[in-house]
Amino acid sequence: MDEMVDAALIGQLARLLRQVGVEPTALEAVRVADQKLRRRVDVVRDALLVDLPPGYGEAAAAVRAAFSDEAFTGWMLWPVSEAVVDRALAAGSARSFDDALDVLALLTTRLSGEFAIRRMLNADLERTLEVATGWTRSPDLHVRRLASEGTRSHLPWAAGVPDLVRRPGATRAIVDALYTDDSEYVRRSVANHVNDLSRDDPDLAADIVAGWLDRPEENTPRVAGHALRTLIKKGHPRALALMGFEGDEFRVDGPTVTERRVPLGAAVDFTARITNTGTRPARTAIDFVLHFRTARGVLRPKVFKLASLLIAPGDTVVVDKSYSFHARTTRSFHPGEHAIGLQVNGRPHGRDTFHLIQPEESP
Structure with missing residues (x-):
């Protein structure tokens, strides 16, 4: 995984930025050999913050311009998304905040913005969840998945969002909107999201799944089983009953x-x-x-x-x-x-x- 962000990818990112008028001096000086993936992402992000225009609007415009090239895709977008969020939060305006969420929704169609959105959640949970709830109606499955995956309370590899742990019901509208999604990719994220919730509020997770099973579609039993897998292993009585496991003799x-x-x-x-x-x-x-x-x-x-x-x-x-x-x-x-x-x-x-x-x- 560390090699997903390597010298060749950094060089390609530098060329793409130069094409849209950004001189990638700091980026071209980056060396990431023998570093772990997370550190590589941070080093590239820091170089981008040196090379990109200092204002949020100009930086976001450069990223959107680069996006017009289909080669602007894949793992290079992780540090790009982090740099966009950094600029937006530094700007401190509601307009920049909302626009950065729009940029994440754009970038996630080529690589998930699930890691970068964590800082947005920590900065303004209510506004970010409001926008993410709107994403559940997006025609793009990657944007719908970002609504669920990016707001998981225990997303692996990602920065923690303490308020999501303290308020496990805050994302219920998102998972209730997506559990019957047409995409298995999205439904699996929803199941993992509710499995995360079960760590903090087992009864809430069971309540959510019970609601799904009251309004089931073809894939609902499989999604429900995956969502309750940890509670099943722990012997949670209601989770067992919801999935039809009965008998103790x-x-x-x-x-x-x-x-x-x-x-x-x-x-x-x-x-x-x-x-x-x-x-x-x-x-x-x-x-x-x-x-x-x-x-x-x-x-x-x-x-x-x-x-x-x-x-x-x-x-x-x-x-x-x-x-x-x-x-x-x-x-x-x-x-x-x-x-x-x-x-x-x-x-x-x-x-x-x-x-x-x-x-x-x-x-």
């Missing part, structure tokens, strides 16, 4: 791991048997909980979806799963004891342990 044998010593880079396999001991069919959400060992030697749980099954009274189902400990950038693995548990409709059942070892320790 089960006998669970396992989970049982097949190998007690698992080398780093290999996989742990486990199996379990679940019997419905009740008198009615039970639709079940089955998850497994992997208790990872941290660098400090404590176990920290992470819940993973395993299966959704309808189990008849007296019937037994067998579930099995393999989890790989191959190297990945999103998680570090530490040798030592780990554990696996099972959840059925949010309730914990069973636990088994194994040791993650260095490959050279294998027998």
